[in-house]
Amino acid sequence: MSGKNLERSLRGFWFALMMFLYAPLAVVVLFSFNSINSSARFAGFSLEWYEKLFANDAIISALVNTLVLAASSSVLAVIIGGLLGYGLYRYRRWRMGWLIWLIYLPVIMPDIVFGIAEMTFFVSLHDLFGLFKPGLSTMIIAHVTFQVPFVALLVNARLLSLDPQLFEACNDLYANPWQRARFFIFPVLWPAVLSSVLLALTLSIDDFVISFFTAGPDSTTLPIYIWSAIKKGVTPEVNAIATLMIGSVFIAALMSLFIHRRSVQKDRT
Numbered sequence: 001m002s003g004k005n006l007e008r009s010l011r012g013f014w015f016a017l018m019m020f021l022y023a024p025l026a027v028v029v030l031f032s033f034n035s036i037n038s039s040a041r042f043a044g045f046s047l048e049w050y051e052k053l054f055a056n057d058a059i060i061s062a063l064v065n066t067l068v069l070a071a072s073s074s075v076l077a078v079i080i081g082g083l084l085g086y087g088l089y090r091y092r093r094w095r096m097g098w099l100i101w102l103i104y105l106p107v108i109m110p111d112i113v114f115g116i117a118e119m120t121f122f123v124s125l126h127d128l129f130g131l132f133k134p135g136l137s138t139m140i141i142a143h144v145t146f147q148v149p150f151v152a153l154l155v156n157a158r159l160l161s162l163d164p165q166l167f168e169a170c171n172d173l174y175a176n177p178w179q180r181a182r183f184f185i186f187p188v189l190w191p192a193v194l195s196s197v198l199l200a201l202t203l204s205i206d207d208f209v210i211s212f213f214t215a216g217p218d219s220t221t222l223p224i225y226i227w228s229a230i231k232k233g234v235t236p237e238v239n240a241i242a243t244l245m246i247g248s249v250f251i252a253a254l255m256s257l258f259i260h261r262r263s264v265q266k267d268r269t
Helices: 003-031 048-054 057-090 097-108 111-129 136-160 165-172 177-206 209-214 222-232 236-268
Strands: none
Touching: 003 236, 048 057, 048 236, 057 097, 057 136, 057 177, 057 222, 097 136, 111 136, 111 209, 136 177, 136 209, 165 177, 177 236, 209 222, 222 236
């Protein structure tokens, strides 16, 4: 096969891959503007379903729960994960490879297993001590547990990319721990922290399985609401909810990618 034929084949494969990845999402977005209550035939452009969407109290409640859950869990995850990532870097010479393994475990563990484990844990504590009744609080704790590893790995990777002599330079300049954190560590970690916030928000908004197993009757989120709604069939209103979620996740992922590229370019210069 010649070089041109190979290039054309790879280009065709790339376009086919993009089609399979994004065509279903495009269909969801298209039918969210359908003028009729159908997911099989597009009859015309309309914003009717978005108007009904924002007039539905159940959906608004699910949206508020989703935003509260995503914001609170992301803040906690960034704080805990940032400290953990710095600790992994600070004590990396102490043969703590087992701790890295423990951090990777929630990342690679299937969501269904993690969700069932969280549910069993919270139910057991509630039966024994009357604590952690399933609801928004248990969902926040559960989300933090699977967000922290991602944040810790991002922060640790950022620190590992730095020249170790920069830390020695801080000591040579007689900087105390607070000055070193304020004028050196915080500025160089800022891109990683922003990327971690956006990634944590994306993970939280997108999550269904873990939220489903740790939710209470009054803590329905948008993914859980969509799962309940599609039992009656996929309607344009469900497509409208999915479109808003696709847009929010896409914007968060795009901002995270932009910040990461800016950070890489800054390091190269």
